[in-house]
Amino acid sequence: MASIYLLCFAAVFHAAHAIWPIPIDISTGNDALALSGDFTISVDSPAPSDLLDAVNRTIEFVQNDKLEALIVGRGASYAERLQTAPLLSSLVLSFGSGHDGVVKSISEEAMADIDARVEGYTLTIPNDGSQATLTANSSLGLFRGLTTFGQLWYYLNGTTYTVEAPISIADSPIYPYRGLMLDTSRNYFPVADILRTLDVMSWVHMTTFHWHMVDSQSFPVEVPEFPDLSAKGAYGPSMIYSTEDVQNIVSYAAARGIDVLPEIDTPGHTTSIGEAFPEHVACALATPWANYANEPPAGQLRLANSNTTDFTASLFSAVSARFPGKYFSTGGDELNTECYTIDKATQADLKASGKTLEQALDTFVQATHGALKNNGKTPVVWEGISSLKESDTSILTVRLAEMVLNFNLTLSNETIVMVWISSADASAVAEKGFRLVHAPSDYMYLDCGAGEWIGDTPDATSWCDPFKSWQHTYTFDPTANMTDAQAKFVIGGEQLLWTEQSGPSNLDSIVWPRAGASAELFWSGPGRNISSALPRLHDIAFRMTQRGIGAIPLQPLWCALRPGVCDLTA
Amino acid sequence: MASIYLLCFAAVFHAAHAIWPIPIDISTGNDALALSGDFTISVDSPAPSDLLDAVNRTIEFVQNDKLEALIVGRGASYAERLQTAPLLSSLVLSFGSGHDGVVKSISEEAMADIDARVEGYTLTIPNDGSQATLTANSSLGLFRGLTTFGQLWYYLNGTTYTVEAPISIADSPIYPYRGLMLDTSRNYFPVADILRTLDVMSWVHMTTFHWHMVDSQSFPVEVPEFPDLSAKGAYGPSMIYSTEDVQNIVSYAAARGIDVLPEIDTPGHTTSIGEAFPEHVACALATPWANYANEPPAGQLRLANSNTTDFTASLFSAVSARFPGKYFSTGGDELNTECYTIDKATQADLKASGKTLEQALDTFVQATHGALKNNGKTPVVWEGISSLKESDTSILTVRLAEMVLNFNLTLSNETIVMVWISSADASAVAEKGFRLVHAPSDYMYLDCGAGEWIGDTPDATSWCDPFKSWQHTYTFDPTANMTDAQAKFVIGGEQLLWTEQSGPSNLDSIVWPRAGASAELFWSGPGRNISSALPRLHDIAFRMTQRGIGAIPLQPLWCALRPGVCDLTA
Structure with a gap:
């Protein structure tokens, strides 16, 4: 038998x-x-x-x-x-x-x-x-x-x-945007790790390296116009991407068919900017941090201040000029309004201008996005919390809000929106007429399921538990609950690695071959059978291993050698 | 401020x-x-x-x-x-x-x-x-x-x-047994990976490398008396631990204060033995596998057959003679009775001997444990499913059962029992008078939380979800719900890596520094504060990294540099 x-x-x-x-x-x-x-x-x-x-x-x-x-x-x-x-x-x-x-x-x-x-x-x-x-x-x-x-x-x-x-x-591909996001702020990755990742991305036809360069924890990118940003905001002198490193990464990627989408997340997620420019950051290191940010440390740009707005616009100009691609992400996620409520400087700025925080945010976004447009760049932003109850969306009561869905901003319709909080938000973003990239935490986050990293939480799981298996990602439907008109705004998707619990030692093993799931989903199209995909995913994983990548086994080798035999119903 | x-x-x-x-x-x-x-x-x-x-x-x-x-x-x-x-x-x-x-x-x-x-x-x-x-x-x-x-x-x-x-x-330590288990059957690990793991184990004062050498998927250990076991049962000629490799591993471990506890899991988990000795294995590759095993492939030793019993005793003699330590694990988990019900050879053997399956199992265990005792070894076995309902524990209806708690075996009281299914089972094992090692899946399994690996299960999580964080393991209480008399039977504990989704590429990152949690728990004793432990665990993780180990970051470096600041209530 x-x-x-x-x-x-x-x-x-x-x-x-x-x-x-x-x-x-x-x-x-x-x-x-x-x-x-x-x-x-x-x-x-x-x-x-x-x-x-x-x-x-x-x-x-x-x-x-x-x-x-x-x-x-x-x-x-x-x-x-x-x-x-x-x-x-x-x-x-x-x-x-x-x-x-x-x-x-x-x-x-x-x-x-x-x-x-x-x-x-x-x-x-x-x-x-x-x-x-x-x-x-x-x-x-x-x-x-x-x-x-x-x-x-x-x-x-x-x-x-x-x-x-x-x-x-x-x-030929079904969707033009097929990406991978890497956060180099929570923990630092040497250039060699990024280049190796670009190689593997190219082997599965990915188009975009979404580089979440900086965040509240560290500012590892040299900006010659503002040298103190990395000198004071990076984890250390050996953990800075020099301008030469950036050029090397961009050209290495491009030669492999990959566009680099750089991100300077603003106005939240900017504590590290305060190391060099404390005057631009509200509630830096404020405690208890959980009142002012989704994770420590708290700190956000003083968006109501014209000097801070000018600084941010100049920063975007300086950084975006060094990236030859057309797209640049300005972030915009998890804006904490309570931080601005307790920040006396922001309250004074608002009083002086007579603006609401929402109006000030609009001014900030127009100015900073304007700087990008002057450099020929198309802005990319994170989405919003559409799941908030209607009664909670007032600017005064929403502690954490998102620019696209929660605020009445006059964003240019060429803006591309990254849907991250939930896949359920995509249709609302499309309905607003924005092109969107699927990056939902419930399908695409590579870091979920590794336990809570916040300290003193003995039995907590990760906020986006459970682990997003390749199978789960692979069965994502990019046009679920969308009208045909809405579906036209979907340009693709990406898997994302936030690096609270990652570093060079587990980069390959967390990402590969799992990130292949979205690469195939958005190239070959959705609705494919996971049982027939698995032998091919084994195959590319073993090929990655032969090429020196630390891809992990998805099953015992016994199963990999016997396609279908380890299926649930076999 | x-x-x-x-x-x-x-x-x-x-x-x-x-x-x-x-x-x-x-x-x-x-x-x-x-x-x-x-x-x-x-x-x-x-x-x-x-x-x-x-x-x-x-x-x-x-x-x-x-x-x-x-x-x-x-x-x-x-x-x-x-x-x-x-x-x-x-x-x-x-x-x-x-x-x-x-x-x-x-x-x-x-x-x-x-x-x-x-x-x-x-x-x-x-x-x-x-x-x-x-x-x-x-x-x-x-x-x-x-x-x-x-x-x-x-x-x-x-x-x-x-x-x-x-x-x-x-x-000096509170508990004498502080271990790490590695499964080298589902996927193979080169000798260098094992030696590196032994090094790290020694850095946190571990005493025991529990080597789950073989299982149904592959038989990677050379046994000179039965050369076909690995020649036919290993994944390939480059994936066999030679006798010299075994000696090298044992002596490398011992010089670092570590005893090797070898395991030949029987009578279940033995499909790979059937590659060389099909006459000894019932329901090998039987389908649907889910009727006959907890994971594919199905296959169990024909425990009612005297030739199979003699073969197993000889195998234990041959393997245990090459391990100088005092302890040897014979497995005993997840016995599937349905497999024996459909195996005509086993039914014929039972009929000829007039024994029930339970009696035949007892004979098998006495003979095979006897062979170990003749070599001066103390047997170690897995525990049982105490959570099964009373009405389900009949030999005829229990599909998966465990030797210690489900069968009336006459196990010597010097036998050491590994509690694996649930931490709740420990007191029952102690009550039976067996020394026990805590290895419960709900606290100590390093492989949980990585998604289901069985094929064609798009949205399944791992069977022992969620991920067991270091904090969760660290807060384990070794004498929970035990009387003082029962507590005396606890000799320590171990964390375990089953390798359905692991290989050399993620060995370090799955195990370290997380397995330090049980190392400290069983050396320093339970009830310690996770918030004060975290800075030290960061420290040993970074020291491991300096020594070339792929330990992972537990938090952003920002937090590691600021003890306590990333605690939930900071």
Whole structure:
């Protein structure tokens, strides 16, 4: 019985294709094909240098991955077939008929307007060893295709092979924004950790590294115009991203098809700014902190003060000028109104101007967003607490509020809104006419479920318990409870790592392969079957491991080698 | 306000002592003391080589840890005091007046009867630079003292110092068993990962590495008498612990004061044995697996068969002979009776012998435990499901049952029982007169809270959700709901890592510093304050990081530098 059983599952495995994210359209055969010892990849026209670099990385991957098939015997049963398998000696990249003739770099295309990015490609691999072809209408599309090509191959006794030739793929993403957010303020991550993360993001076709650079805990980014921000606000001199580091991160990302979305969270979450500029921060370190912030330390920009507004606008100008991308996040989450109530300076500013706090906030947002627009940037902000009761939304009684849903701000409709508090808020944001990115804590937060980190709480769980498993994220519906009109405002989604309990030692293990869930959801589209996805997710996890990433096992290896057998109903 | 605030917390920090586990009796002063450049540690009598090795490791740690104090400024405020601090040039180790004059190695003492181990020590460090002394009545006690000594020092600009001299410590553990369990069957861990884990265990005075070597998923341990067990049952030839590996692990552990408790789980959890010996395994790979096991794959030893019983006894003899410690776990958890009901061979065996399944189990246990006793080993077993309803405990209706509480077995009272299902079961086990180790899933399981790993379960949480935070474990009461008579049977406890979702990439980050919680609980005793423990746990976590361990941050660094400030009520 056992042997019949295994054969059955081997067959299922063939049908699964070990590609992540799964292409929109793929057909495969059952023939063995091996890579020739002198296998090469070439571009049939002038190519940008970052595309040629990607070609070289792809050759290195197919040579060095040496990933054995995730089936019982690790592919040994293919040995005989591989002895007579045709050899593939070349893959040729071409721009397609839809290309406009102006060759741009991957980097340039990755940082274009989000609606203007062209990521589709077609990949054809014959079963007879004749030339494979990859065609796209952009360098970025060719890069996505190279990435897919690099996932097709297994290794057995010196042979790099597939048993699914011929392979034909026509692919392009459903949503243009597919991101990962990393918080580098709660705990610091060396540049090498970020670069490694960008590599893995590119392997699953992600488009955006949302870099939550600073927060109340530390200000680790050098801003030459305001050197004291990091000199006094970082955790230490070895925990600062220099301007050179930032440039390195941005260019490394871009060459891998990834746009960096920088964030300077304001007006809340800014205690660390007060280390250098105490005059701009209200209720810094106020106690009990729980009255003035969602987590310690309390501290918010004095948004009613014109000097603070000017400072913030200048800060946004200075930082955004160093990021070539089009988008810049100004934060805007968890505004604590009680902090401003007890801050005498803010109360004096409001009295002098005759404005309500809401009006002052509007002025602050117009001025600071205006500075971004002057630099050609589109603002991105966090959403609001739509779940607050109507009677609680008064400015005087809401302790924690969000800019988009709780305040009557005159935000430009080109603003992009990150829905984070709850997936249930998305339709209200769309209804207001904002493009939105799904980043809800109930589906996308990678840090949930690790216990409470606030001290002196013996039995508390994390605020967003339970852990968001890959399966849970994968089954998210981006247009749930939306009208067709609302659904048009969804541009994608991201998984997020807030780092109260994370550092370099658990970055890979918390993120990978789990963040692959949203990468596939927003590339390949929702509604896919988790049971057929799991073998492919195992596969990309093991491939990540072969490439030096600390991805974790999702199941015992026994299960990974037997697709479907460890399903609940198997 | 902020500066007063910080001074206040710096004072709190001094009182906390950066030692884990906290000594039973410690007094410290407020004087600065630095290590001399030629600081040495010596033993004033003939010393075993493993003690001299430990001396050398301690010197390396105090030289290389270079841990900066976890306070704002990282100790820079001490710079002036350190310039005139007395220099400590030597620590001398001596056997105390209670020593019997027979010098034994750490290794020998670590593997002695659990009640016979002597771990206490006294450590005195004057504040004037005169000789520090460490005294104990055993090599093992001297080793514990060396470990504590290695945690006393911070680093600033080339100086290794304390600001708490004089220091006087008199220490010994409350409970003798303080363990960590690792499952190497669900996923495999290279020997280097185990050795690294043993190092860290020794830094928090742990006594026992409970090695759950094999299970249904794989059999990664070479048994020379039965070479096919690993040849066919391991995940692959590179995922087998050779006999040499086992010896290396055992001796590495022993030299660090750690006894290895090996486990061959039987009669359940044995599918992997069926790869080599299918005749001994009932319902191997039976489907649906959920009818026959708590997780896939199903498969249990044919306990009613005399050949299988003889085989198991021989296996225990062969494996236990290679472990010099006194204790050996035979498992015994999650026995599935339905499996035996459908297994025709078992039904035939029962019919032939005229025994009930319970009687057959008793015979099996007597024979297999007898083989251990012939090798001088004390058996250790898992506990039982006391939470089953009375009406469900019949042998015919209980699908999953445990040997100690559900069956009327004639287990020797020297048997040690691991309480795992629930902390509520401990008193019932003690009432039966068994020594017990606390290993309850509701407090001690390190793998809980990471989402369900069984396939095709989109929204399931892990079976033992939520995550067991260090705080939760730390507040465990080892004698809750016990009479004084019952409490005497508690010999300690352990935290456990089942590895369905773990591998080398997340071993350190799942275990450390969290497993320090039980290490301190069972060394220093229960009922301690989590708020004062947290700064010390931060400290040992950062020290682990300095020593190359992937321990995780428990909080933002901002909080770690400001003890108490991130408490809920701060």
